[in-house]
Amino acid sequence: MARLTNPILPGFNPDPSICRVGDDYYIATSTFEWFPGVQIHHSKDLANWDLVCRPLDRASQLDMRGDPDSCGVWAPCLTYADNQFWLIYTDVKRKDGSFKDAHNYLVTAPSIDGPWSDPIYMNSSGFDPSLFHDEDGRKWFVNMMWDHRARPLLFAGIALQEYDHEQKKLVGPIKNIFTGTDLKLVEGPHLYRRNGKDGTPWYYLMTAEGGTGYEHAITFARSRSIDGPYELHPEKYIVTSKDTPLNPLQRAGHGDWVETPDGRHYIVHLTGRPTTQKRRCVLGRETAIQEAEWRDDDWLWLKHGTNVPALHVDVPGERDDTDYWSEQRYDFTTGDLHKDFQWLRTPEPERIFNLDNGALTLIGRESIGSWFEQALVARRQTHFSYDAETVIDFQPVDERQFAGLTAYYSRYNFFYLTLTAHSDGNRELLIMSSEKSFPDGKLDYPGGPVSIPNQGKVRLALTIRGPELQFYFALENEQLQPIGPVLDASIVSDECGGHAEHGSFTGAFVGVAASDLNGTARQARFDYLTYRPVHDKTDRYEV
Template sequence: MPTIRNPILPGFNPDPSILRVGEDYYIATSTFEWYPGVQIHHSKDLANWSLATRPLNRRSQLDMRGDPDSCGIWAPCLTHDDDRFWLVFTRVKRKDGSFKDAHNYIVHSKTIEGPWSDPIYANSSGFDPSLFHDEDGKKWFANMTWDHRRRPLLFSGIALQEFDPEAEKLVGPRKIIYYGTDLSLVEGPHLYQRSGYYYLLTAEGGTAYEHACTLARSKDIWGPYETHPDKHILTAKDAPFNALQRSGHGDWVEAPNGKHYLVHLTGRPTTHERRCVLGRETAIQEAYWGDDDWLYIKNGPVPSLHVEVPGTRDDEPYWAEQNYTFEDGLHKDFQWLRTPEIERIFSTEGGKLKLIGRESIGSWFEQALVARRQTHFSYDAETTIDFSPTDERQFAGLTAYYSRYNFFYLTVTAHSDGQRELLIMSSEESWPDGKLRFPTDPVKIPNEGKVRLALTIRGKKLQFFHALEGEETLKEVGPVLDASIVSDECGGHQAHGSFTGAFVGVACSDLNGTAAEATFDYFGYLPRKDESDRYEI
């Protein structure tokens, strides 16, 4: 059987939920504050994946304005009941401090492409919901629960309640069915049926380097659940030098040939600081059933970098240069932040990307920022901007972005006297205050003409460049910057608090409130291979 190299969904693609319908496999992953909500990838062979849809794509389904960084859409669960697809997810409004404001919803569709229904409200008792379709026809809703009185760990177990699809609500008693193990922080529940047992797969240990998949089972769906003899069927917590770290939050699927596979969250740290620039990614492991009716990971519990799957991966698309133009609208690789009212932040009329300056970069409400995931440790990116700022409160340009606390931003802006200039804005190592740094003095440029902006990332080294209209050669702007800052570990929170990944794209702000517009002719993304990229696919 062919061997592929993990991850199967590189870059920011966390909390995978996998489903097979006939010969088609689907994986749903979290999108947090990025719009539209939830990514669903499709494959025929578990090796080659393509983005099929982002189902939460209209205001009646999702409006995340005001949601803090790494809030928004958490941990979707995708299932099928032989009639329609079901997707459950959490919408998080607050995650820091003693409280979690997390609301769970259900949507459904006859086809994976949609249209998907408006959300059905389920509950707000915790996050990471899942929907299980029992053989007897009942549907069960499970989620972790949260108790703000517990110290120091606020996770209080996995709750179960029946869902009535006709009434479109949870009904009957709710019960905590599993409290997890001594690793604690039990979350991410998925239920299955096999050989007379209900199996409960959970995530434990948080989403950093202690992360794990824990399995339990019971003859009765209400429990009691006994924990797997190995406790954790997948984890890298005791293998600090393994290529795949932070491994947990999984879901399994059976292939037509009877083999089982577990998909799971993982991270590939780089630098001595162990920073996961590409965020939390999706990997796959082969699994098997033991004579004791327990699931085990082949060569586990430590996740393998190389795994046998039915298909052979075509790596050519992964390394292909992407030259995005806008004649046919915004390419599916791109997302924006929080708002469903895209007409207020961008348009592609005339075959160009026009950004409408709104709030500052990093705003939790309305900012014009359009970007794609960083999916390679090293790459080049460039664009051409047409922008005529009048003062320092108008700025637009090229950004390597993680969150309001962590980004690098080469802007076309102006001095207070109206003289146009280039300025690098950085929030490097600014947590928790988010104050800007300016790594170099502004560079004066003519007040008329387009400007070509570019950046290169080689491992942890980021360099900005520019060229004026009519110039062919790019010139360096500013010093070499630490690209590893744009990572989970520096995303504005302590461990277990930043959940997305690095993006690269374009942005525009007008803090005068006059909606100044910046126009971009194209966007280029060119993957590069660099000797520092130890774990590149």
């Protein structure tokens, strides 16, 4: 056993679903509008995790063009039964208002590497679905139910319905088995079966409540029958930070439970690590782990004695942080995009980028604020402080063509150092900024324009030191120099994503983008991208 510091999956990795197969552990997390869909990490020891696949990688499984920010893939559930993996997921087409239009699907695979099947449509009655495999061979689909008629809350409870895999559809009646507690907003259900001390089986239901902000919690309940009634845990909430505002792990909730081969028990859950006096979670919602134990009362409890998530936890393995603190240089010479990168929404990446001739070439499409087709390729911000740098070769003809380096959260929330041109065709550098506080999501221009020669590559860079972001540029064979003022890096966070803490669900990215609003698909070529983690005084909770 060794002690690690939470989180185990730093950066944007929310809504963890954990599955053990033999000695192998897998965690599936939400990806929202980022493609390919669903991240699955693998570990042998619960300490060291490696991203092994994103299974939703083709149009037949997932097409998110038009999905608004923080929609797309919500709360996947990964299970293993009948010698195959089962992955349930939601594609949310609308988030605001009385309707969610949340479509739930199932895909399967003989191994975690695939091949993953085309999806089976389940229903659209709610989100956060999971699949429970009972000991008698029956399979049960559970999800939160959405009621568009209700005022003010639209969360109607947890629905249970049988799934028939031979018919590949849900069958039989739908029953509301749990309406939650006074914390409200019940979602994220997972069902389990476990024998009690007297040998009689219990069905356990783990749910998330309190929204996704600072009131978030994991609720636990049990019943002798799968369809209830369910009685609440003596603590109600077995993991929460809602009553401990100074705990380093905040927004704790939405979890899942796993047992190790030697009989130890762990809960994985989402969390956020706020920084600045405004409590902004710049790294988004992350995955943490807590050791738990089953007590003589047949209830699951956190082992350290309270329901407040611990920063430091004992796990079977000792974490190696070498790669986490190493500079990553992506030189785009292998012909394949590195697994750290994703793009937005589209299942047709060939329309927005290619890796020909040893560079990443972006094909200018719609604006950086588009919900349909934009050329933006980025990786997660996983450190509170870091440096990023790229070299761009781009020949814009006017102000409607621009490409460059971006610190990005959503269409209403980014900083973007662009290489563009004035209306006279002369190249210039310009910083674009879109912040929640800016009216109607319109752009601000906090830096530039800076005139540059019409020929030659340009080096673009940014540094983030906790809440401070500074852009830089350099012409060929010259040193980097700052451009624009120091910007508030904490804006690129859930709390400033356009819907505050209960409606913005992703995390900060850094990457490159290109737009051609003239419709001529002008290309921008990037030689490399570096991401260099930096130890800084803001890193008091750094893993």
